[in-house]
Amino acid sequence: MVDVHKHDIIIVGGGAAGLRAAIAAVEADPQVSVALVSKVYPMRSHTVSAEGGAAAVARPDDSLEMHGYDTVKGSDFLGDQDVIEYFVEEAPKELTRLEHWGCPWSRNDDGSVATRAFGGMTTKRTWYASDKVGFHMLHSLFQHSMQFDRIVRYDERFVTQLLIEDDGIKGVSALDVRTGNIEVFQARAVILATGGGGKIFPFTTNGNIKTGDGMALAYRNGVPLKDMEFVQYHPTGLPGTGILITEATRGEGGHLINSEGERFLVAYDYGVGNKAELGPRDMISRAIIQEIEAGRGLPGTYGEYVHLDLRHLGEDKIMKRLPFVRELATTYVGVDPVTTPIPIRPVVHYMMGGVDTDIDGLTRVGGLFAAGETACVSLNGANRLGSNSLTECLVFGARAGQRAVALSKETSDGNDVALRKRGFEEQERIDTLRGKKKGGEKLSHVRREMTTSMERGCGVYRTQDTMDATVQEIAQLKGRFADIALQDDSRVFNTEIIAALELGNMLDVAEAVANSAAYRKESRGAHTRRDHPTRDDQNYLHHTLVHFDPAGPRIDTSQVRLGHWEPEERKY
């Protein structure tokens, strides 16, 4: 027996993008029935961990033009400019909606919403709720969504397959983690809002659930992944755990200091000009690595690091604006930032690339949308500006939700019998996999080798040799993965089989990242090559598309949509 749930729209993922899409769908049509399918309870989604803020023009000294230009320049001219223009226009409306829905934005004395400075943004346009912005946004969205009975939640369901027929997607299959049963979800439009895949790297700000599932699902079903080589390293992660210390620390005036006690972004030329600590992330991460290579790092158990100094902000400001940073530094590295600088290292944080979509979030498979970090609508290009992505989840989550409703009216349901049959087959596949082999290689070991290889080949600085080696290693690991041991044969809350499915997805995403990186022979944004240190607009001002093929991935390209802003040298 396979249970079948019928809805008009399925949204996979209960983070900021998925929840916003769900709300937009029921607002667009109060009759529509939405399934919100998520592998964790929505409030556990990794949006919860975002600290610093969400960008949207709010002040009289700011303009949509300025937000647009900052984003284009931040993207190293690889962002699509129609997408960026739409984004900056919708951003203030979306953050205002969230205010109406209860988000506890921090306030100025006159009761208006407060904004703070962020990297690569010319003026203060980052809305914040102290330093727990993602947490408050996620909980506000989730709580707001609870009033709509038409949003039917299926929590702790792990989506395993997209069910696609000739004229488009007709549903998904999902594993009910609690029972071990496969269920079929039937609908006429599906939105993937499954978040990023930072867990393909060993040292990351991403939580355990960020395994790129949606990217892998789309990839294996004929949708290319776009611009996957652009992996953002955040300059300030805690050594060991990789826990993020938000850029808001620098927005509020924090300094980066080397072992000589110098503010190295001011003392040396790293291209950030007088933006100093408020330069964009790609440049600051490179600066830190160069400081360490120049012998000006500090030695630590988990490799060398530099200091983030907040002492001059004073306890009052730290407690008011950055209380979570103080809690994290105290709990996880035993350092109170009020009295001591925080040790930090660049850490894998965000994937600019993702499922190739148009401005509506629609992919090339009929009815299949993607939004949020899992998508690449081409807002972020080669480097995302901090605080643009929470807003992106809202703007493009909402748009995908609305378009999915419209599209679901024009398409027909899938074939019941065929879909049920796919469900049975999937149940069989899962039952065979579960506890399939008692001896043999551990899944955790294959996973560790994958992450190590990705760091070696696709780190902050890259060269052809190291990337090619990683391409080879990931291909080999895919072979070894097919043969891993699985010990747990229980149907109930079997987290081992979930981890195995996630590793399968991560290997596909890793393959896409490594192959795209090896293809691009220039340096742009977060993709920095020692053997091709400059940007090459002549040959590489285009998006990279990587297509899945059982014989090995295939690369092609698509045009960047320029417009209002001409590419120029990116200097601050």
Add this chain to the structure above:
Amino acid sequence: MSSEVKKTFVVTRFDPDRDEEPRTDRYEVPVQPDWKVLDALNYIKDEIDSTLAHRWSCRMAVCGSCGMQVDGKPKLTCKDSLANYGDTVTVEPLANFPVVRDLVVEFEGFMEKFKSVKPWIIRAKERAVEEGTHRQSPAELEAFKQFSMCINCMLCYSACPAVSNEPEFAGPAAIALGHRYNLDSRDEGDSERLAAMRDEGFVYACSYANECSEVCPKNVDPAAAVNQSKLLATMDWMKGLVLPRGGK
């Protein structure tokens, strides 16, 4: 890394397909000085016994997934330092919840209670986007802010004596959440919420044990929310005796 020490973890195991009763497994784990309890569980899962089931994700004390009883007390395991414990550490699922498997508990009951406090902004007339944001002074924000900090980790339910005795009791986190919206200057739904709260047992089962506030890893004070809600619910009811419908 150096200065490795070994600790023994006594972990509750339960698989409803196989076990009549929960049992325990013992694992010896080489722990690092900076490890949290969760690090040891993940070591067990990765290196010793991959059949262990536990929930976790953010490992930065904000997603609320990883609550368990450690040496008998409810803890957020990704925040709880192993240095606080002796050579033997017991890890059990949160108390006062049905167990799904091993260290994983059933949340569905809570999710219902959570929804029953109507945790969303209620207004007679919705504000249009064109009207811009509400004005809310820093003081008005402060009035509810701390009650909005709950991460739904459920440690308070595990510690609360009323939760185990009184099934109708909404429990600390749900009441704190309802209270958060009642105190929000943008909201006009307090009468609706307080009416629901007057249902038998909903807030009144609390026996002022204060355990909830003591175990909260985020310094929310749910006990204060419960007490204030009791008072408001009663006052709102009295107001209803005088006026046909209490206003704000």
